[in-house]
Amino acid sequence: MNRFLWASYGMYFLGGITSVFFGAIMPELLAYYHTSYTSGGLLILLQSIGFIVGVPLTASFMTKYHYRLILTVAGLMVTVAQTGILFLPNFYFLGLLVVLNGIGASSLETAVASYVMELFEGRRAIYMSRLEVAFGAGALLMPSIASILIAVHWWRFSPLLVGLFALILAIVWQTVSVSLQSSEEEGPMDARTAAAPIFKGPISKYSILVLFLLIIFIYVGIEGSINSFLPSIFSKKINSSPYFASLSTSVFWIAMLCGRLAISIIVRRVSYERYLFGSIVLGLVFIFLLTQMNSLSLSYLTVFGLGLGMSAVYSVTMVYANHTFPGMERTVTSAITAFAGMGGAVFPFVIGYAMDRYIPSQVLWMIFVFSLILLVFFLMNYFSLRMMCNQSISREL
Numbered sequence: 178m179n180r181f182l183w184a185s186y187g188m189y190f191l192g193g194i195t196s197v198f199f200g201a202i203m204p205e206l207l208a209y210y211h212t213s214y215t216s217g218g219l220l221i222l223l224q225s226i227g228f229i230v231g232v233p234l235t236a237s238f239m240t241k242y243h244y245r246l247i248l249t250v251a252g253l254m255v256t257v258a259q260t261g262i263l264f265l266p267n268f269y270f271l272g273l274l275v276v277l278n279g280i281g282a283s284s285l286e287t288a289v290a291s292y293v294m295e296l297f298e299g300r301r302a303i304y305m306s307r308l309e310v311a312f313g314a315g316a317l318l319m320p321s322i323a324s325i326l327i328a329v330h331w332w333r334f335s336p337l338l339v340g341l342f343a344l345i346l347a348i349v350w351q352t353v354s355v356s357l358q359s360s361e362e363e364g365p366m367d368a369r370t371a372a373a374p375i376f377k378g379p380i381s382k383y384s385i386l387v388l389f390l391l392i393i394f395i396y397v398g399i400e401g402s403i404n405s406f407l408p409s410i411f412s413k414k415i416n417s418s419p420y421f422a423s424l425s426t427s428v429f430w431i432a433m434l435c436g437r438l439a440i441s442i443i444v445r446r447v448s449y450e451r452y453l454f455g456s457i458v459l460g461l462v463f464i465f466l467l468t469q470m471n472s473l474s475l476s477y478l479t480v481f482g483l484g485l486g487m488s489a490v491y492s493v494t495m496v497y498a499n500h501t502f503p504g505m506e507r508t509v510t511s512a513i514t515a516f517a518g519m520g521g522a523v524f525p526f527v528i529g530y531a532m533d534r535y536i537p538s539q540v541l542w543m544i545f546v547f548s549l550i551l552l553v554f555f556l557m558n559y560f561s562l563r564m565m566c567n568q569s570i571s572r573e574l
Contacts, residue, residue: 193314194318229283263337289308301500392551398523400521402527411473417473454555457548464541528540
């Protein structure tokens, strides 16, 4: 079991690396191909398309093939894509490799999350938070490695490091053997939350699922927008230097990592519903404060608070959704991963469009409105589930 868990953490670490890989080397990549940021945006879009395509493919294969094969192939897809990128091929062929990279990344995230949901019922939030820590560590480490390689003019070898790590993981998965049965091992448990509701029919059931998916869609869109445009907002709103502006993203991810490290303790004491409500409200507060800030140091503190507030919304929402629909782990996890990919593609495009036309404060207010909509959908979901549970109790009495 320990080998399975560590291999899973490694896959999520790889997922974090691939999520920021192209952004980390984007200026050098575009300079090499003598193309514009529009083409760079196209590469990011192609990776998102690959990610979205990979989710249903993986979900289909999970019903037919062994988990070792699926996770090994996912690692090998990233290896092949990164090896191809290493040779800096024709730009159009590069686009195909980017799609393949996105499919591999979505495959490993979808499969690992689904298997963890099945294996650790009762401790899902604890283990998902650890996976998210690994993801955050990869997302934080990759830009640092890339910046060192850029400084010594070896940036083109960045894909070699990623590809080698993916290949090692693909080999490791051939040595992992575990029964995909819900684990009864002793260990810390998630806090007790409301029992799963008894749905009257498919309409009520899938209406709740849609609300979960909308929550994920909006949340990941907000997180992706902050990741992509926080340095630009700092540069334009506070007139900070490029170095201090780019540091804002590092502050955000350090806070995300701190929050994800703490969540495995928090979810033993706080139910999923209470955690999500508190996190979303905290995010709203700090985004509002960011609209008011003109001081660099205070803005850093606000971004740190925002990162803490948002740190585990994704993982806990996924766990909460799986708790609500017992026996549907693979379907629910796949759908959530797909909507996360769509949110990560759509919202940064909208915010990028707004950045060209509005001042940073107005863009931050747009993000605040999106966060408010997120809270509304969460409350709709929470009260709907509560009503269903109360109705079930009344019928039993």
